[in-house]
Amino acid sequence: MLSYLNYLNDTMPCLMAILRLIVCIVCILAFVGLNAAYLVWLERKLAGRIQRRIGPKEVGPFGLLQPLADGIKLMTKQLFLPDGIDRILYLLAPMLVMTTAFMCFVTIPFGEGLVARELDLGLLAIFAFASINVLGLLLGAWASRNKYSMISSARVVSQNVAYEIPMLLVVASLLMVTGTLNLHDIVAEQAGGFWNWNVLRLNASPLMPVAFLIFFVCTLAETNRTPFDLAEAESELVAGSFTEYGSMGFGLFFMGEYANMVVGSTLISILFLGGWNCPFGIFPGPHWLFLKLYALISTVMWIRWTFPRTTFYGLLNLSWKVLIPIALVNLLITGALVKVF
Amino acid sequence: MATQGVLAPFVHFSILDKILDLAKANSLWPMTFGLACCSIEMMGTGASRFDMARFGAEVFRPSPRQSDLMIVAGTINKKMAPAIQTLYDQMPEPKWVLALGNCAISGGPFKFEGQYGIVEGAGKLFPVDVVIPGCPPRPEALLEGIMKLEEKITGKRRWPVVTPPPLPGPSAAGKNCPLSPEAEPAGEGSTEKSQ
Ligand code: SF4
Numbered sequence: 001m002l003s004y005l006n007y008l009n010d011t012m013p014c015l016m017a018i019l020r021l022i023v024c025i026v027c028i029l030a031f032v033g034l035n036a037a038y039l040v041w042l043e044r045k046l047a048g049r050i051q052r053r054i055g056p057k058e059v060g061p062f063g064l065l066q067p068l069a070d071g072i073k074l075m076t077k078q079l080f081l082p083d084g085i086d087r088i089l090y091l092l093a094p095m096l097v098m099t100t101a102f103m104c105f106v107t108i109p110f111g112e113g114l115v116a117r118e119l120d121l122g123l124l125a126i127f128a129f130a131s132i133n134v135l136g137l138l139l140g141a142w143a144s145r146n147k148y149s150m151i152s153s154a155r156v157v158s159q160n161v162a163y164e165i166p167m168l169l170v171v172a173s174l175l176m177v178t179g180t181l182n183l184h185d186i187v188a189e190q191a192g193g194f195w196n197w198n199v200l201r202l203n204a205s206p207l208m209p210v211a212f213l214i215f216f217v218c219t220l221a222e223t224n225r226t227p228f229d230l231a232e233a234e235s236e237l238v239a240g241s242f243t244e245y246g247s248m249g250f251g252l253f254f255m256g257e258y259a260n261m262v263v264g265s266t267l268i269s270i271l272f273l274g275g276w277n278c279p280f281g282i283f284p285g286p287h288w289l290f291l292k293l294y295a296l297i298s299t300v301m302w303i304r305w306t307f308p309r310t311t312f313y314g315l316l317n318l319s320w321k322v323l324i325p326i327a328l329v330n331l332l333i334t335g336a337l338v339k340v341f
Numbered sequence: 342m343a344t345q346g347v348l349a350p351f352v353h354f355s356i357l358d359k360i361l362d363l364a365k366a367n368s369l370w371p372m373t374f375g376l377a378c379c380s381i382e383m384m385g386t387g388a389s390r391f392d393m394a395r396f397g398a399e400v401f402r403p404s405p406r407q408s409d410l411m412i413v414a415g416t417i418n419k420k421m422a423p424a425i426q427t428l429y430d431q432m433p434e435p436k437w438v439l440a441l442g443n444c445a446i447s448g449g450p451f452k453f454e455g456q457y458g459i460v461e462g463a464g465k466l467f468p469v470d471v472v473i474p475g476c477p478p479r480p481e482a483l484l485e486g487i488m489k490l491e492e493k494i495t496g497k498r499r500w501p502v503v504t505p506p507p508l509p510g511p512s513a514a515g516k517n518c519p520l521s522p523e524a525e526p527a528g529e530g531s532t533e534k535s536q
Contacts, residue, residue, distance in 0.1 A: 044394060052389040056397050058499070059367045066397050072364035073409070078433035080406065234373070239404040246406035246433045 024116035028105045035262050036255035037067035043301050050305040077247035085244070086143040093140030094245065094252035100132045101259035108266055109183050111276045111286035123181045126267065127168070130222065133260060134160040137224075137231065137241045140253070144244035152240035155312060156231040159221060162319035163228075167218035169327035170211045173334040174271060177204040187275030194279040199272040205334040212272045214323055214330075219264035219300075221315070223257060226304040230312050265296035359495070365409070365435060366491040372408040372428065373401040377415025379442035379477040386480040398487055405431040410490070412483075413463040416444040416451060422460045429467045437494075438463065439486055440472045449476055 041056065041063065048055025056063030081087060107122035109115035119125055134156060141153030177198070178186050190196050199212040221228040232240035242253045269275060269292035276289040310318070375383060386393050393399045402408040405428045417425060429438070440463045443449030448461035463469050470493060473486040492498045 044399070048392070048394055053392040053394055055392075055394050057395050059397050063395075063397070066368070069364040069367040069397060070400075072361060073368040076361050076365065077409070077435070080433040234403040239402065239407065242407075243404045244406055246404075250407050 036258040039258045074251040089143035094249045097136035097256035098252045100129045103129045104263040122183045141241035148237045163218045163221040166323040166327040173331045190274040197274040207330045223260045227307040362495045366494040369398045369410045370400040371410045373403045375414045380414035382477040383414045386483045391480040412439045413445040414441040417460040437470045440469045443476045446472045
């Protein structure tokens with residue numbers, strides 16, 4: 001089989017390239033779709049456990065068919081276009097949110113060579129796509145001609161601007177240490193054991209754990225998760241940006257949120273937690289990345305069901321008065337240390 | 342269902358319809374709103390002791406565009422009625438309505454000669470699928486109502502009906518007791534639950 005593939009590769013490189021493309025697209029679609037569906041199930045189960053309930057259990061074994069039922073129901077619901085909306089933008093916005101989430105996975109490596117397209121500027125590409133996600137929420141909220149959505153869209157933008165800055169400052173300090181934007185190389189540098197992970201690289205910069213914390217908090221805020229889910233504050237704004245969305249439009253927004261959570265957690269585990277390296281330097285492989293990824297996602301859910309929502313001033317104050325100064329100091333110290341040693 | 346221009350099919354054509362119905366019945370997302378004391382009981386049904394989440398019905402959506410089920414939990418006064426009517430109209434098809442408590446069924450304790458404040462039952466505003474008697478009904482009764490609704494959607498019942506054991510005391514037969522379920526104006530598919 002392998003020799004046959006090699007033979008094909010030699011004779012018809014174009015065909016192989018197309019085949020590879022198709023396989024990559026199918027894998028990414030399946031991965032993101034399955035994750036978005038079953039992370040909702042996991043979240044409902046975890047929420048149940050945290051509140052001393054059982055969670056979904058009657059629909060299929062352990063409620064495992066619940067995402068399927070929800071999906072079919074959302075698709076069979078009436079596709080409703082409210083009066084006075086901007087039709088094109090209203091229909092485009094959910095797709096934009098989902099597409100950018102898909103695009104982020106193009107450059108994310110899940111293991112040695114397990115990547116759709118390796119880019120030298122991979123990290124930059126991910127941040128670029130992730131910030132278009134905000135545009136999707138903004139367009140959807142703006143196009144649906146609803147006052148709650150408008151308030152929410154203003155919040156989404158100011159929140160994301162506020163948290164993009166400390167996030168990128170922290171990443172800049174990290175890049176000074178790693179010296180590359182290629183995610184493969186970043187992981188390769190952290191091989192060997194957990195003391196080589198970026199989060200514990202104290203010889204490069206003593207503030208690395210702080211950088212990790214800032215990045216984690218910013219990821220929470222960027223993916224609009226509680227305690228920073230002011231874009232979808234049910235108690236004040238009905239359903240925030242997607243108040244006017246029903247059926248699968250809402251479903252896409254919902255799935256986009258979970259897909260972005262996966263992107264954020266994968267980035268954290270690649271940048272700070274050694275990617276697919278084992279903590280003890282044995283048997284590195286994609287399974288370690290998935291372990292770290294799902295542990296992080298469970299932590300995010302745990303935070304969601306434990307803490308109440310902050311106020312909007314609290315949110316902005318945290319970013320502008322606490323996170324950005326610390327990130328700047330972190331940047332300065334890291335730069336100085338890199339220069340000196 | 343089939344109230345606002347969307348007609349229900351006369352015949353179930355294939356197995357596909359059944360699968361769709363099954364999916365709809367197992368993912369009834371209620372709308373987040375309560376009108377009076379009965380809504381406290383509805384919140385209790387979502388909490389740990391009764392846990393609506395078991396049937397996939399705990400996703401209380403704040404926006405009517407995303408919800409399938411309207412639980413009218415409490416007294417509908419005349420001032421509130423237009424708002425509730427709007428919310429009902431804003432829900433996309435297919436949608437269902439559950440009237441929880443005597444107030445939502447018929448006006449309950451506030452119905453008397455010459456009253457001017459309340460709407461006597463949700464049925465005066467829009468079609469109601471399942472009614473749940475009680476003042477307030479117990480959380481188990483709401484769960485039973487949801488199962489009745491599932492039965493109405495799919496045509497099959499999830500579990501066999503449980504007949505409550507006879508009550509101790511002189512009112513055991515329940516015939517002469519003014520609080521017995523027979524005293525309630527029970528509608529189609531009403532639930533019989535002991536208080
Ligand atoms: S039926 Fe009874 S408990 Fe329910 S809203 Fe009316 S008065 Fe309150």
